[in-house]
Amino acid sequence: MTAELGLAALWLAAALALLQLALAAMALAGREELLNGVRPVAVVQAVLALLAFAVLIRLFVVVDLSVELVALNDASTKPLLYRFAGAWGNHEGSMLMWVAILGLSGACVALLERRLPERTLVATLGTQAAIGLGFYAFLLFASNPFQRLVPAPAEGQGLNPLLQDPGLAFHPPTLYLGYVGLSIAFSFACGALLTRQVDAALARAMRPWVLGAWVFLTLGITAGSYWAYYELGWGGWWFWDPVENASLMPWLAATALLHSVAVLATRDSLRAWTVMLAVVAFSMSMIGTFLVRSGILTSVHAFAVDPRRGAFILVLLALYIGGALALFAARAGTVQEGRTFEPVSREGSLVANNLLLSAILGIVLVGTLYPLLAEAVTGEKLSVGPPYFNAAAGPLALLLVTIMVAGPLLRWRRDRLAALGRRVALPAGLALAALIALLVAAPGVRLLPLLGLVLAAGVALGSLAPLWGRNLRRTPMFTWGMVIGHLGVAVALAGMASESAFTRETLVALAPGQTAQVGPWRIRFDAVEPIAGPNWTALEATLQADRGGAPLLLKPQARFFPSPPTETSEAAIATRWDGQLYTVIGKGDEAGRWQLRLWWKPFVTLIWLGGALIAVGGVLSLLGRVRRERRAAERLAWL
Amino acid sequence: MALKTIRWLLWVPLILFVGFVALVASGLVTPSTHEIRSQLIGKPLPDFALPPALPAKPGLARVELGQGKPRLVNIFASWCVPCATESAQLATLKRAGVEIDGIAIRDRPEDLTRFLGRYGDPYARIGADRDSSVQMALGSSGVPETFVIDGAGVIRLQHVGEIRPEHVAGILAAVEAAK
């Protein structure tokens, strides 16, 4: 019975989305009396979508095998956490989660947003409903999560073991929150184009959603990268794989949007450009989802691939993005561009930031699609991978990071280069010192990592410069957010460059009792034992690592999951303040020796620590902005 | 940015997007195969010399191919399930007068003897390619694969995957054309 309740809620939610769209369209067409009806409909739609999603979670937790999706993806032997998270660890469930979050965000806009003109808000909610409607149709007609299975099997088929991991259980929801947040920015942009109200008020309404989405995307990418690092078992943290690129593209667009929204909100400039970026950011989320789901590109992370569903998503994507871009082309010409500024100014640096981020986005997008394009044109297969992306995007990223130091130290509208020079003298000095130290102490580091390390040192100090000479307690929270976010970039850059420059690798076949050396560590291989986990069995090696001081115990495993039959490699990772020791057990041979892969990765953890700092910076900015706006609103109310 | 001044520029994103949709739609309609084909078709076989995979049968070297008559080179392995399913088709080809040589990938004599005993042995020679190096030299990326080599030692055809009954005629035609 429960499954039917979920399906009914889903149909009702879809009907309400249709109603919401119709009401908004009629209200904008002149039936002003309908303006007030849109907000409540958005709220009820959200409640129904959330109800449907809650029903699905319940079906997974109680393992109701009479539902096809549960039978295919769940198993009563799974731990509770994975039965719970299994609800969205599959195509249908994840799409349902997507519309539930979309509905929830629409309800939040409907309940909270008071700054925009009512017509723009209604146009925004109408756009939201249109987006929701497409995904409801997708669920109901092409991916019904509540489909019954007759007869019900005795046991479910389980979840892909690679996905049975706490990090990954919460990775998709995080990314989805980011995507949906960008859909709100998209709706705001379309709403404002429809009512021709592109101004600073729009930017202020959009900003918290962009910031929130950006925080979730940052967390999602950081977590996804760490997951790939420890789960795939090869010590790499970024492969420029199509699926990774698909998650990076919306982040790049959102980062650019975040900064251009700041210009629009503060200086009322870059109006059409900001609207364009808002459209692009969500478009990149949809394109990313499409590339991942359609299986059109070969990826190491492809789990849920289905060309038929790919076609459905492509139609939705063509309608929404094509519609928004056509609206932009027709309306953006009437948008006043706002104020001008001098090249050496805060705005100038933010334009450079947008330019570089957009160029990197273009490189990632075109590089990801180029094999498809080349094969369509010439029939020849082609691969575009790390050598291209590093060479093409790496220098631009380093330039971007350099400008990141200068930007916050420049005044709005106009400034002088000489004055900037004085403000960045200290960070530049530190970077120079780092360069000399590295050339002396570690010769032979390749150019890109070397530049990365040098810049990281300068940028870390430079990102703190906006705080110098200020009363720290009276510094606004969003300034703290910016400083910490930029510091996070420096920290992540330091981790990436250090991993690239200083990683030590040892591949060795050892018999029990033998030792090997990797970096400063002496590794002794003690034994291999079979062990049994809750829903897997494994061969577990025992390693002792020693570099003076107390030895560490590491237990890498080769795991086998019976349902569905899959083999995974569980790396054992020991984290120290100055890096990680990463160990993997491979095959055994007839002589009783086991293949071991050992890595010492100095300061690799800074990559994800930096990612977390960036997200913390985003949260502080968000809180700071919301607080300031609330105070401003209170002052207005007082007057 | 200065989008206001140049109206036609505003349409550029839409045009690019239409191109994107056309590209991926064509990709969806005709999905790319994951097959990686050898680039050596129409080119002479590279030089190689493989030791015998079984004591009772000679190994395979470049000099034995391209001696005036076309031959098939079948890349296979005893541990490969599809290889077992094509044995009947290889026997048919052999009965039709085609001479077949084998390259056994990463195989052990005892496994190979068992495999040939069970599924039949159409091979004149079998070379043992223990580290796939000749397979790579031919531009082959899996087992089974079958190459048609003409009388001058030029690769004429690469058949990827097992030979099914419907493929036999095509391979016979390629052998005929290579004469």
Added chain:
Amino acid sequence: MKRAALLLLLTVPGAALADSAMPAAALADTQLPDPAQERQAKALMETLRCLVCQGQSIADSDAELAGDMRALVRRRIAAGEKPEAIREWLVARYGAWVSYQPPLDAVTWPLWALPLLLLVGGAWLARGRFRRRRA
């Protein structure tokens, strides 16, 4: 795939695995004694695509053929061959697909020119926003 075999004994009997019973090739998982050569080999392996995997480099793959390709790379590097010559040898056999580093040719020059095109185009778009400095 002895590990797999052992694991199968531990759990479900009779699952079919398409892997040989032979151990990995000598240099598949053994580093070259000369660190400089090993660095060269590793850098090359990271840019060669595994033929039978879903988008992994041969340096990051458990596939047998990837192991054999690693052995081939190390063997040739140890024999003094230049990494780019090995890449060309493989591209001549498998096409540009096997290399993650796209060549610079008639098909790929737009890809390599892209960063410059984007920067110039973007700067041209942005120029109207700037006001000239007042004297």
